Amino acid sequence: MVLFIVIAPFLGGLLHGIDRKITARMQGRKGPSVLQAFYDVIKLFEKQMLYVDKMQNLLLLSYLFFIIFTGALFFAGVDMLLCFFALSTAEMFFILAATVTHSPFTYIGSQRELMQMMAYEPMILLTAVGFYQATGSFKAIDIIQESSSPIILMPGFFIGFVFILAIKFRKSPFDISTSHHAHQELVKGVTTEMTGTRYAWVEIAEWYEEVFLLAIVALFIINSHMWSWFLAAAVIVLVYFLEILIDNTCARVKWDLMLKSTWIVSLVAGGLNLLILEIIN
Amino acid sequence: MEITMRNIAKSPWLIHYDGSSCNGCDIEVLACLTPVYDVERFGIINTGNPMHADIFLITGGINSQNESVVKQIYDQMPEPKVVVAVGACACTGGVFRDCYNIKGGADTVIPVDIYVPGCAARPESIIDGVVKAVGLFQKKYEDRENAKKNKSEVEA
Numbered sequence: 001m002v003l004f005i006v007i008a009p010f011l012g013g014l015l016h017g018i019d020r021k022i023t024a025r026m027q028g029r030k031g032p033s034v035l036q037a038f039y040d041v042i043k044l045f046e047k048q049m050l051y052v053d054k055m056q057n058l059l060l061l062s063y064l065f066f067i068i069f070t071g072a073l074f075f076a077g078v079d080m081l082l083c084f085f086a087l088s089t090a091e092m093f094f095i096l097a098a099t100v101t102h103s104p105f106t107y108i109g110s111q112r113e114l115m116q117m118m119a120y121e122p123m124i125l126l127t128a129v130g131f132y133q134a135t136g137s138f139k140a141i142d143i144i145q146e147s148s149s150p151i152i153l154m155p156g157f158f159i160g161f162v163f164i165l166a167i168k169f170r171k172s173p174f175d176i177s178t179s180h181h182a183h184q185e186l187v188k189g190v191t192t193e194m195t196g197t198r199y200a201w202v203e204i205a206e207w208y209e210e211v212f213l214l215a216i217v218a219l220f221i222i223n224s225h226m227w228s229w230f231l232a233a234a235v236i237v238l239v240y241f242l243e244i245l246i247d248n249t250c251a252r253v254k255w256d257l258m259l260k261s262t263w264i265v266s267l268v269a270g271g272l273n274l275l276i277l278e279i280i281n
Numbered sequence: 282m283e284i285t286m287r288n289i290a291k292s293p294w295l296i297h298y299d300g301s302s303c304n305g306c307d308i309e310v311l312a313c314l315t316p317v318y319d320v321e322r323f324g325i326i327n328t329g330n331p332m333h334a335d336i337f338l339i340t341g342g343i344n345s346q347n348e349s350v351v352k353q354i355y356d357q358m359p360e361p362k363v364v365v366a367v368g369a370c371a372c373t374g375g376v377f378r379d380c381y382n383i384k385g386g387a388d389t390v391i392p393v394d395i396y397v398p399g400c401a402a403r404p405e406s407i408i409d410g411v412v413k414a415v416g417l418f419q420k421k422y423e424d425r426e427n428a429k430k431n432k433s434e435v436e437a
Contacts, residue, residue: 039289039291043292187329187330
């Protein structure tokens with residue numbers, strides 16, 4: 001748990017850097033340094049703070065706190081459902097921090113952020129249910145001690161979870177509330193009014209969140225055998241690469257298509273898998 | 282008291298605003314982002330959001346309609362910030378400077394730090410201007426920190 005709190009931001013920042021490097025290479029460019037995400041955050045901490053509402057400060061700190069709390073709970077081996085609820089709480093603080101500014105761009109951005117939550121939340125809960133059905137426990141500590149990988153019993157959940165990761169990682173086609181790239185029609189959407197240190201917190205929270213979500217991906221693979229840890233690492237790399245590939249090959253979609261496609265995938269992949277698990281059990 | 286200066290020059294984020302440009306310079310600015318010139322290798326992002334931007338690239342002259350917009354973008358950028366006027370029109374008003382609706386270059390409404398000449402400004406000279414702006418961005422930050430330090434020493 002302590003390891004997560006200390007190491008996760010470095011891992012997350014490095015992942016962002018590698019992401020930008022691979023993206024650049026895919027587009028035939030050289031791209032920035034892999035440490036670019038850290039340079040950006042160092043810069044943001046030195047910028048002047050401009051804000052219209054002091055409340056935003058507390059709300060964004062709460063967002064960062066609850067994201068770290070989520071990951072810490074997970075790595076401490078607490079119930080997975082509680083982690084997901086903490087994650088939703090963090091998201092709510094983020095949306096509140098955006099809406100207090102009354103900017104029309106953040107307003108529409110936060111509406112879209114809520115749409116995104118509506119789209120991915122069912123699959124996140126289904127994943128927790130799936131783990132319980134497959135292994136009989138909500139706790140990561142118990143799940144990794146199973147003799148076979150959970151993914152054997154829950155491939156549908158895995159597909160659904162990887163699908164919603166595109167939304168969680170803010171990847172095109174689902175980066176409708178705010179984008180890592182500079183082609184957002186809503187200025188910067190939900191993060192438009194967050195400057196300097198505050199935006200740095202958002203970036204750091206994103207790093208923590210990415211590490212937490214990739215740990216869930218690993219949980220699908222890891223079992224009591226040592227080799228499964230290496231396999232899990234390979235699967236994480238593969239999933240992350242897949243998300244970058246999707247990001248670079250898909251155009252942004254409107255919210256209704258996002259909602260429909262995500263729910264259909266959740267229902268078909270996750271739902272069918274759940275049904276089969278019910279029958280087996 | 283020794284203060285540590287951070288290297289913030291590795292992460293210059295841009296905002297590009299088209300005043301009353303003929304779009305020649307704008308196309309060249311965007312050309313800088315393409316694989317041929319790839320300014321992202323310097324950590325540059327075209328943010329499009331004044332509140333996240335460090336460097337303000339302005340193309341085209343100032344007219345009565347965009348005057349308030351340019352002022353507002355400038356005011357919304359947090360310090361330290363650098364303004365770069367790209368192309369003859371943004372520098373001086375260019376061939377349009379005698380038009381009844383043109384006020385002149387960008388420096389008629391906001392303080393401009395770097396002037397990039399050309400009609401249209403070549404991507405090479407735009408990158409050159411931006412690299413100069415990045416140096417100035419770091420310098421402005423260091424000046425601010427030194428001023429802070431001096432103030433605290435005087436007060437002590």
